[in-house]
Amino acid sequence: MKANTVYKRAHNRCLALLRQRELGKPLGSEAELAQSLAVSRTTVRAVLAALQSSGILAPDGAKRCLLRHPTAEEFFPEPQTEAVADLVERKFLNWVLVGDCRPGQSINASELARQFGTSTTAIREYLTHFRHYGLLERRPNSRWIFKGITRDFAAEIYEIREIFELRSARRFAELPPEALPWTELAEIERQHHALLGEIEARYSDFSQLDERLHRLIHGASCNRFIQDFYQLIAMIFHYHYQWNKADEKERNTVAIHEHLAYIAALRSRDWRAIDSTCRAHLRTARATLLRSIEVGPLG
Template sequence: MKGNTVFKRSYNQCLRRLTAHDIGAALPSESDLAHTLDVSRTTVRAVLASLAEAGIVSLGTSGRALVRHPLEADYFPDMQTLSAGAAVERRFMEWILLGDFRAGQLLNAAELARQFGTSTTTIREYLAQFQHVGLLERRPNSAWLYKGVTPDFATEIYDVREMFELRATRSFIELPDDSPPWRELDAIEAEHRALLANIGEEYRRFPQLDERLHRVIHETSNNRFIIDFYDVISTLFHYTYRWNRSDEQQRNTVALMEHLDYIEALRSRDQRAIDARCRKHLRTARATLARSIEFGPFRSQPIPAGVST
């Protein structure tokens, strides 16, 4: 079981939720945990047993309770919690956005498949996602042109993101209070407050919370174009933000506070308040991306003369 990706991912998810609980607090039932983590009760039992073995929870006859808060060392490394497809995605994004890769360069699907240990078909399907948003352009002979993350690209992407997210909030607030997305929002809010209380040590955990909050909103749209779009931009932007880490703690703190304001507006079900706080947060995120692009100037250079687009 310890070598199982699903188990490790569920274990880490459970740890993140426990950070928002008080010491001695009772844990949710196996059924509730299985629903929250979207896994079987068998997996939940294995997670609970490992948490008890690590001294994080107690499993006494009187019930399950939190003994101590998780430490960074308690988590499995991120790469051990990824599916094969997600692992390829992670390696590709690190290679193209964190390496010395310039706008105008060509990618070859067959070479990428060999480099990342996967099939050419998998690579082509993955690259096609970025073709849809204009980051890549398909060329003959399995080649792809990387067009770069430029300020104009960021502006266009954020215009679409704002439109899609505002539409998704309308679906979200129509859901009943006891629906799974609202329960997930409760957990996300609690984790925001726990992270703020320990922001000096754990501020780099913010991207995971950011992705979860916006994803739970987008997915309630039940619109495959909105959901697919968010799959691409969440991956792209979280890697691009890493170009500039000079003020990472400060900007993550600001974003956490804006998230809490956004969540408060969602709870009010007041669409005008939701629109205002969503737009404010996305303006901040847009400015963060713009500053990050400045720290990766070689990625935003114009496509060299002689390279057609």
Template sequence: MARTDERFRGAYNQLLDYCDDLSVGDQLPAELTLAAHLDVSRTVVRAALERLQSEGILNWDGRSKSLLREAKATDRLEVKFQQISPEELEHQFLNWILRFDVPPQTSLNVTELARKFGVPAYGLQEFLASLSRMGLVRRRAKGGWELVGFTRDYAVELSDFRMMMELNAISHLLALPDEHEIWSRLAELEVAHRKLAEEIDDRYHDFSVLDEQFHTAIGSVVKNRFVTEFQKVITLIFHYHYQWDKKDERERNLAAIGEHLDLIEALKTRSEDAAMKAARHHLTTSKQTLLSSLRIHALS
């Protein structure tokens, strides 16, 4: 197989990721084991091992394959991936976490996850590094990554942080002129909320999408890179929690619609006291609902 072949390049980079979890002097497993791990043929594995040896990363002598040095970013080969966007990767990964497909403290296999989400392994490494700032994953002491997961403590801290961010956004919103686009957007959302309330018996499961749109609209008035970064994970988590607990779903969603409408009405009157009171009430209720939803996963 030619060295310029994309399959070889992808396998070679995955083998570098595998070596990232090793220490200098450690042995790599047999070729068959590596072929199964990388999902390639033994021919591709041998070509990748030869490249590692020529680059001084590996000493390959018969069955002995010992790591000589840690890989650098410049050791990687360019691969043209038909990959998903960073935004889609974030959505899929958080979706994976929030559906509780894996428990907290699970070791994350970068090679397997890169294949799962259709991204290069180095791109997933960069994504995990950015996600670690949100506290959902962390680096292991001996290399690699570990899923911290969505716990009760995380839910409490996230809810409290959400309260601060959204109250700040409401202060910004109330200061905006009448011609600002947020007012027409709130008018549209008010109509959508009233329509959903009228059709609640058949459409109560649609509330999670409307909730996401509503809180995203309020947060959009604040132009702050740090708020933007955390707003994405906050929005997605509070979007999904409506799907975790189906008990009394219609009643809970109808009550939340009423709380949204109370906040919209307070915003329309430009009363900061009324708006803050309505927002605190709704966000407190939302926090309690989130914690209650976690009980079905034995996390609360």
């Protein structure tokens, strides 16, 4: 199951990369593609074989020229490409937000496993990760207590987030032009503009877009500790501060413009612009989080 998920995710990422390529242009070597897709060469070979079979790539030895661009129907549905750990993370964070999980609330791992359609072991592994940071406290009988976030905790986590994100942003700007993350960044930028055009009705959709952008940037670090730390970032900055719904549309509109400036800076590869736009956006996120902690949950 795990290998199948990895294959499908690599297949989709490869299709997204090919959408940006000119017809007749060689795809490159297996080693280069494996690096771009962050998978093994064995997985790359399986993906290439499927693309050649469907007529997207020509079976032209090592060159494998692009014969046609892939269609939307040739992508695997997103749920099929999601790893178990990612599925648990997404569903848990959504549960925290939509379910209005508050400090002191009890969490039952077995109940969450049934609700999420996954194993209790996967839930426990995920919850244990946050236990190390003091956000959760384990109790007998598969129960946990959500302890919440204090101002001091928020200040500490912001300081580390700034260090890690600036480092990741620098690595992102150093990626070669043909690297897949640039294609993903372009799609995220497009979705920012689309959301801005429908902000009156869709302003609450911003949190998922926010998470996608920052996760993409952190991924460029190629550092397992930075990427693992991002789970904590998602819990705090992308969900917790939304308990305060006051002026949510205005806050999200500001954040969208900050994101677009940040994306433009990444494209420019100008480190001063990247540093400036990144710090400005993170300061806004920190202020929003601290205000939410002070005011408390509002409907």
